[in-house]
Amino acid sequence: NAGVTQTPKFQVLKTGQSMTLQCAQDMNHEYMSWYRQDPGMGLRLIHYSVGAGITDQGEVPNGYNVSRSTTEDFPLRLLSAAPSQTSVYFCASSLQGRDEQYFGPGTRLTVT
């Protein structure tokens, strides 16, 4: 099993550009989530999904969209990138929300 995969690993955007961060898991996990990690701030939940077709907002959802058309994939879309969205983004999955989270390797995003 590949576990949780994320692409790209690094990305540089200009302010106003849009892009999609990809996340996939092959463990048949129902629960998937996106976090951003900023220095000194820990991990903050952006959006999450409890199953295909179901998504909801986390702690810091503004400026991001998600969709969950399949169990395996959970892409994160930045609609109009801003410098405040410079961060490291982690996708995670678990069997159910309360279970241990498996994290992907992360995407380091810089917005100039």
Add this chain to the structure above:
Amino acid sequence: GQQVMQIPQYQHVQEGEDFTTYCNSSTTLSNIQWYKQRPGGHPVFLIQLVKSGEVKKQKRLTFQFGEAKKNSSLHITATQTTDVGTYFCAGPRRGAGSYQLTFGKGTKLSVIP
């Protein structure tokens, strides 16, 4: 904002010394999880505690969940350079409609050889 507070933010220890990080919540937690993130890496699950007063051990790591289920600690005995990283606690986010995890800000451990 953050619902689980973690202290200290940084800890520098000599190799062989013990290390402890503490996690505190203002409300009762149904469970608490601990993760380790190596420099440049991603968080990796260590353990989940569910019961009041629970103590679990993993080799040199000892995890405790308080009697009131409002605090938790991770203690490492005789640190090694392989213990370097940031340790996070995480608990259910208060008031969330369905299950959401909220993470503490982490304790960054440096081990001086």
